[in-house]
Amino acid sequence: MRLNKRLPAALSGLLLSTALLAGCSTSGTDETTTTTVSSAAASTTTSTSSDSSSSSSSDSSTTAETISNTAEAAQAFLATLSTEEQDAVLYDYDAEEKSTGWSNFPVTFVQRSGVNLTDLTEEQQAAALNVLKNLLNNDAYQMIEDIMASDQYLNDESNTTEDSLGQYYIAFFGDPSSDSDWSIQFGGHHIGINATFSDGAITFAPTHLGTQPSEWTNEDGETVAALSNMYETAFAFYDSLTEEQQAQLYQGEELDSMVCAPGSTCDYPTGTGLKGSDLTDEQKELLLDVIANWVGLADEETTETELDAIRETLDDTYINWSGATEYDTSTGDGIYFQISGPKVYIEFANQQGSAGADIDGVITAGWGHIHTIYRDPTNDYANSVTQEAASGMMGGGPGGNGGEMPSGDMPTGEMRSGTPSGAPSN
Template structure:
């Protein structure tokens, strides 16, 4: 079992979203609601190893498949090509392997969602569902296919509580790569984006899947002093991702303002931003994940490109020994910042490099 480290650094405390996996089936999952909160205001309690639940859910999913479907969805652990086969491009521009969501029965879809619920936190699961649902707002055409049906599932290796394996799910603008090894789970790299970035849900409410992430980043850049801001704000217009699909070997770029140059209050704001990504995982794995990040917070940098107003049209990046986060708004169809590219990586643990030996 992993050690339950106290998540405390000098002058800074870190809070986590906690809670067990949701149990709703796909047919009864409500339409995406308001964006999830990034952090709770209470420390995380120690929780049991979640790997057995993830493995049980994965095996239950496999049990719903036909022999042909099992062959299509399962890949050898040694298949490094499939491990890294993901993209934010829509169907029609990128060919994925595995099983397509729209070709599964309702029972099979429910079984797969149970895998995601066991692996992710309730807030992380909700965020992913909101990003996913956004794709239904786009119109297919010109050979490009949009919608929730065009997402793909792959299992690399055999679900196990002891030996490493990976589940992979994704499509246009959201991908999760989850490597499971013993008690450890690594969710890197994952693509955390959305198009549209804001839409009306089935209940009539406005849904912003990444709205809390933007708010956290804006709070941090707004807190910077006149002397600090030039170190963090490196350009007047947004840039696109540096660490997106196909950039697995790119070395971290430590640009911007270092955590060591922030006040205690500003470090808390930086941790709040990072925890919006770190708590994508279930409570157990989020706790140890955020402890890793906090231990290297002074060597973690925050960079910003674009206006420092709350227009949502700026790029930000967090780069440290244990984390890379990027958020890049794109202008599409005349609407600024309604198309978000985003990435979440761990330079030491992408595809579970640090936990699989």
């Protein structure tokens, strides 16, 4: 059987593999579909946040193992597809779509590369997700599950009218093989993973991770907080600073907007804030803990290799921060921080709006709505393509609103920051 085009319900079955991880509504979902997709997602250990591990994810400890296992899983996925479906998934390694086919927006507004999981059978969906399981470490895969569960929850419980929430695409660029360069792209609303395998190395630059709401309670009374570790490591770094260092770091109460929105071109700003050379060795390691939220998605060797390269350039890296200075989600609008150096560029931005998706008793704006971007100024896509604006209606949402679509009260036909008026926010 083929799954309903409304993927939120279909993917909720997939997330049930973690014992109703999200507690999402499955009304309208065929019971057989739910069971099959649940089984296909593998027997993951029950977990409710990205702080917990999932035994079904990759157990690779080296880069070579991750590359080999992921390529094998990718070939197994391709074997489940028809010729037409394979054509939809496969691109040339240097195809322009690699840089234009991802964004933070729902899939309605930015065309994605590859095949929509909605259009696949349960077996094919499971095989597609098995690619991610072999690519990502336990915590990273759990985080992706939690982001998807949060989108499902947003779809089910909020007043949003956007019906493409929870839809995800997968694409391969090049021939999945341990011996050749190739890339995986997986994404949808608040997910844009670009993993490139080149010359025996793995890079996740560029990658977008976001979530909304950032914290909520499932029907079992358990907290789901997909990106909580980003908050925790960021404030651990902030709290380690002296008053003088914080004064250099801090840019003010008003939150900055994202400069390099997901799926957009940009010049990397630098020179603002606290310089890495002014940090102690302990503070540098705490900063690397923050950075590891993005570069540490795969095995230990891949993570340490990337962190070592960034560590060598930390003295020339700048960090700036605006917004709240205490981790208290009950007050204020959240935080913004930017890490900009020769080898790493990261932005974390709480979005100042619920994106037209309000839920009684749940924070869906500010602290509750997160956008992030990770890029490597020296090695995006392993230098296989140059970043172009995302395809679709708004070119990935570059501009001063951090990739947010404007609110629906704008005059018809008026546009701001490259986004269409009247469209739902992301």
